[in-house]
Amino acid sequence: MSTLANLGLGFSVALDPTNLLFCFVGVFVGTFIGVLPGLGPIAAIALLLPLTFKMAPATAIIMLAGIYYGAMYGGSTTSILVNIPGEAASVVTCLDGYQMARQGRAGPALGIAALGSFIAGTFGLVGLMFFAPVLGGVALRFGPPEYFALTFLGLTLVSYLSRSTMLKALLMAILGLLLGTIGTDPISGQERFTYGSLTLGDGLGLVPVAMGVFGITEVLDNLGKNLRGDVYGREIKGLLPSRKDWQESFWPIIRGSIVGFFIGLLPGPSGAMSSFASYAMEKRLSRHREKFGHGAIEGVAGPEAANNASTAGAFIPLLSLGFPSNIVMALFVGALLIHGVQPGPLFMKNYPELFWGVVASMYVGNVMLLVLNLPLIGIWVKLLKVPYAILYPLILLFCLIGVYSVNNNVVEILIMVISGIVGLLLRRVGFDGAPFLLALVLGPLMESSLRQSLLISRGSFTIFFSRPVSAVLMLLTFAFLFTSLIPALKTKREKLAARMGG
Amino acid sequence: MKKSAALASILLLALALVALIESMKLPFGSVSAPAAGFFPLVLAALLALTSLLGFVGALRGSEASLVEEQSLIWKKILLTLGALLVFALAFERVGYLVATFLFIIFLLRFVERKSWGLALAVGFAAAVISYVIFGLLLGTPLPPGFLQI
Numbered sequence: 001m002s003t004l005a006n007l008g009l010g011f012s013v014a015l016d017p018t019n020l021l022f023c024f025v026g027v028f029v030g031t032f033i034g035v036l037p038g039l040g041p042i043a044a045i046a047l048l049l050p051l052t053f054k055m056a057p058a059t060a061i062i063m064l065a066g067i068y069y070g071a072m073y074g075g076s077t078t079s080i081l082v083n084i085p086g087e088a089a090s091v092v093t094c095l096d097g098y099q100m101a102r103q104g105r106a107g108p109a110l111g112i113a114a115l116g117s118f119i120a121g122t123f124g125l126v127g128l129m130f131f132a133p134v135l136g137g138v139a140l141r142f143g144p145p146e147y148f149a150l151t152f153l154g155l156t157l158v159s160y161l162s163r164s165t166m167l168k169a170l171l172m173a174i175l176g177l178l179l180g181t182i183g184t185d186p187i188s189g190q191e192r193f194t195y196g197s198l199t200l201g202d203g204l205g206l207v208p209v210a211m212g213v214f215g216i217t218e219v220l221d222n223l224g225k226n227l228r229g230d231v232y233g234r235e236i237k238g239l240l241p242s243r244k245d246w247q248e249s250f251w252p253i254i255r256g257s258i259v260g261f262f263i264g265l266l267p268g269p270s271g272a273m274s275s276f277a278s279y280a281m282e283k284r285l286s287r288h289r290e291k292f293g294h295g296a297i298e299g300v301a302g303p304e305a306a307n308n309a310s311t312a313g314a315f316i317p318l319l320s321l322g323f324p325s326n327i328v329m330a331l332f333v334g335a336l337l338i339h340g341v342q343p344g345p346l347f348m349k350n351y352p353e354l355f356w357g358v359v360a361s362m363y364v365g366n367v368m369l370l371v372l373n374l375p376l377i378g379i380w381v382k383l384l385k386v387p388y389a390i391l392y393p394l395i396l397l398f399c400l401i402g403v404y405s406v407n408n409n410v411v412e413i414l415i416m417v418i419s420g421i422v423g424l425l426l427r428r429v430g431f432d433g434a435p436f437l438l439a440l441v442l443g444p445l446m447e448s449s450l451r452q453s454l455l456i457s458r459g460s461f462t463i464f465f466s467r468p469v470s471a472v473l474m475l476l477t478f479a480f481l482f483t484s485l486i487p488a489l490k491t492k493r494e495k496l497a498a499r500m501g502g
Numbered sequence: 503m504k505k506s507a508a509l510a511s512i513l514l515l516a517l518a519l520v521a522l523i524e525s526m527k528l529p530f531g532s533v534s535a536p537a538a539g540f541f542p543l544v545l546a547a548l549l550a551l552t553s554l555l556g557f558v559g560a561l562r563g564s565e566a567s568l569v570e571e572q573s574l575i576w577k578k579i580l581l582t583l584g585a586l587l588v589f590a591l592a593f594e595r596v597g598y599l600v601a602t603f604l605f606i607i608f609l610l611r612f613v614e615r616k617s618w619g620l621a622l623a624v625g626f627a628a629a630v631i632s633y634v635i636f637g638l639l640l641g642t643p644l645p646p647g648f649l650q651i
Contacts, residue, residue: 051640167559171514171552178521178545185538192528192538193521220582223613224574389614390624393606396582397632400589405642413590421583428574429507447541459534 003129010356014364019062022055023361026066027368033067034074035380036395037388038218040087041071041328046207046402049335057339058354062361064335068311068328069121069365072271073373076113076304077380080106087214088434089271089307092279096292096299103295110377111239112297113304114370116253120305121366123257124264124312128359131265132348136320138469139345144452145463149473150323151446154267155439156477159484161269161276164432166484172426176436179204180443187448199411206334208403208416209440210327213433215399216420219392221427239374245297252282252302260306264313267325267442269434271307271314278306312362319347319355323445330441511557518550581613597647598637602629 013019026048033044044067052060075090080097093113100109155177159169182193183203194200241249259281260274282302283292292299317323322344324330336343341351348355373380403416423433457463465471525546531537585608593601603625610621636642 047636048640050642054641165559167552167555171549171556174545174549174552175514175517178542178549181542181545188529188538190528190538192542193524216586220579221574223582224576224579389616390610390620393609393624394628396586396609397602397606397628400586401632401636401642401644404644405636408643410590410594414587417583417586417590420586424579426510429510431510451536451540454533454536457534459532 003133006352006356007129007360009353010358010360011364013058013353013357014062014360018056019059019357019361020364022059022063023066023365024368024372026063027070027365027372030067030070030072031074031077031369031373031376031380032070032383033398034071035077035383036074036391036398037078037082037084037384038222038392038395039215039398040075041068042207042210042331043215043398043402044068044071045328045331046211046406047398049207049331050405052335053338057336057341057351058357060335060339061332061354061358062365064332065358065362066365066368069117069308069362069369072307072311073114073117073369074380076117077110077373077377078384080109080113080300081381082384087271088269089275089310091272092275092303093300095279096294096296099293099295100297100300105295105297107239108241108245108297109300111374112241112245112249112301114239114373115241116249116256116301116305117308118366118370119253120257120260120307120309121312121362123254124261124309125359125363127261127309128312128315128362132316132320132355132359135265135316136345136348139320142321142345142469143467144449144456145467145470146473147321147323147445147449148453149464149470149477150267150317150321151442151449153473153477153480154325154442155435155446156480157266157268157273158435158438160480161273162432162435164430168431169435172431172433173435173439176439177443177446180440181447186444187451197411199409199415203444204440205407205412205415206327206330206437206441207406208412209419210437211399211403212416212419213423213437215395216416217423217427217433219395219399220420220424222388223392239377241297248297249301252278252298253305255281255285256302256305257309260309261313263306264310264325265316267317267323268438270310270325274306274310275303278302308366315358315362319343319358320345322347324441327437327441507560508557511553511560514553515550515557518546518553521546522550578613582609585609585613593647594645595647597649598644599629599633599649600647602632 014023029048030041030044033039033047034041045064048063048067052063055063072089075085075087076093076097079085079090079093080101083094083098085091085094097109097113100106155173159166159173162169180203182200184190184201185192191201256278259277263274263277264270266273279299279302282298283289286292286296286298314325314329317325318329318332322333322342324333333343341354399416400413403412404410406412427433453463464474521542525539525542528539528542529537530539530543585605589601589605606625606628607621610616610624611618633644637644
């Protein structure tokens, strides 16, 4: 009963006119940025982050959540219409979504993506309501060894699923951790590798590096290739899926929601993992397997639902443990800290209106996406028809404003540009940016939890295996590490990773 | 590609060695009480090891299949990078509106070889519209420059 009362409190926060307005702004701008090729949730959040500094904490987080959802939905739109995934999580949507568009069924594909996301969002909300308190209880027993094991598992998973080889992915993760030590040591306060730079004193900023490695690298790569995706040309009509579409998509959406939610609880690239898992599952369960890859609606409905549900799932480690399982979640931590709110075991207890308000607003955001995107799809299509030669200067401009607006610091623009060119060169020789960025995000937490663990155990590494939760996480980590090194299983992983990378 | 992959590994190895030397200057502490230099030192050593393995792998050419084959038009990339760097270094002095106007025109006219008319029109529209949205509506502090707006 108290959960319902809490949810009532949440909706009273989420339906407050100011919050509703900024939820709308977030969803709208998020979708707009997400539709632009090469820009995803990170760029969208960076552009609007400064606006949140002056807001009430709940309003700020509600808008950021809206941007996140919107950007993910915008990414699905480009996957379906142009075959360009906005981010890793929507790679799978390209497979059947684009084929559907080519067969003149872009409308139902977009419609089922929106409706599937909506249903999954509802499911995720219910899951969040019931699981967050449970995990909040467990979280109180999380000590440094558990946090270390969690970061280790996250980095191993992102490397395991990287599109490069395991060795190269691990190398990138180590590089990310190493560059993550730049700045002030979290424990002793000593400056490391800053060489007198004030900007570096706070560490290599996440926003400039992420915008560089994702945004700038992507643009440089595309313009160097003269790439032009084939925009689906004909008019889109009939967004609502037919009865037959519904029958085919219903169970994939339900299964996708459940799988996505639980994968979302894991550290690491849960969006991409969940959409891929859902696609593989639907293909296996399907009675007409041969249709997959040729425009099967299940191949859009399931992964889109899973992707959305995993977002709700990923909020649980964020809000209950203060653990960011991806870069967007790390930006949320940053936004909360600016308002003096510390996510972690006490978050739900100390800030009930914030926690439940955000939960409820995710639901409101999903409704808005549904209402907003059905009529606006035409505008997004027009946006995609703008030639890339005109679009990319604008994308670069958004990156520049986004990075500058966070701290008004020119040095951060330089960091972004340098990250962009280094990212491009590394990509050319088969290195992947994803493990690097997650390592940069998790590095400080990994270091402080490792050092605290060793202090507690007086230098013995058995501490990671003698406590049950940490032992399970460590065993999982080593299972992934070793199976990726055994030759027979290695090729299987590479096939999986290659398919995930498109 | 084999060569550039090997070169990348060598550069990463060099970076690892520099990091190794630099982290030795920081206090290491001990394993039972690790200090500021502990984590970077371990990571630098691991980076050295993995980049060495990567170098060996690149020489054997065993990973070539995962590397992109399509070649890039580097001239456009370098021009764009140059424009970004000049923008970053100049725009606080020149001001947001003028810098953005010139930045877009440069990309459209000299990198993409579009007509002057199109470049001027897009440059003007992009500068003004983004200024209104970000500078005025969203309150992003954009440098005024000599125009003083």
